[in-house]
Structure formats: structure tokens, C-alpha cells
Amino acid sequence: MSKLVLHIDRLVLRGIDPNDADALATALQDELQRQLEAAGALDQLAGLGANTARSRIKAPPLQLASGTPPDTLGRALAGPILRGVKS
Numbered sequence: 001m002s003k004l005v006l007h008i009d010r011l012v013l014r015g016i017d018p019n020d021a022d023a024l025a026t027a028l029q030d031e032l033q034r035q036l037e038a039a040g041a042l043d044q045l046a047g048l049g050a051n052t053a054r055s056r057i058k059a060p061p062l063q064l065a066s067g068t069p070p071d072t073l074g075r076a077l078a079g080p081i082l083r084g085v086k087s
Contacts, residue, residue, distance in 0.1 A: 020070035027074025028081075035078055057084035 011028070013021055059080040064073060 016070070016073075024070035024074040027071035028077050029074075031075040031078035032081065035082055057081055059084065 008029075011025055013024060016024060059077050062073070062076055062080070064076060068076075
């Protein structure tokens with residue numbers, strides 16, 4: 001079984017209420033873990049090798065309604081972040 005370590009040193013949340021930051025970060029972490037544990041995801045990413053360290057992954061802009069709860073936003077960010085790791 002492959003092992004993948006994803007380290008987030010800093011998460012920049014512009015335009016997010018500071019009171020929502022912890023909920024957003026927790027939802028993001030949980031969704032990243034869920035997607036990485038999905039069938040085949042770890043094996044697919046493990047094949048990238050050790051030379052894939054990135055100093056920055058920038059998620060594309062998301063179109064979400066104003067007032068979107070922080071947990072929904074965190075889950076929405078996970079997919080674009082994982083695509084950034086793969087590219």
C-alpha cells in the first residue's frame with residue numbers, strides 16, 4: 001500500500017471571516033483526506049514520485065454564493081487543490 005504525506009505549511013484565506021477560518025480548515029482537511037482515501041487516488045498520486053514538491057498550489061477562483069458556510073467552502077476547495085498537486 002502506498003503512503004502519501006500532504007503537508008500544508010500555510011493556508012491563506014483571503015476574504016474569510018477570521019471566526020470561520022478553523023471550520024474552513026477542518027472541512028478542507030477532512031475532504032482532502034476523504035478524496036485521497038477514495039479508490040485509486042493514493043496509487044495515482046504516489047506515482048508522481050518525490051520530485052513533485054511544490055512551494056505553492058493556488059486553487060482557482062470558486063463561484064459560490066455569498067454567505068456560503070465555511071465547511072462547504074472547505075469541501076469545495078479540496079478538488080482544485082488535489083488537481084494542483086497532480087498537474
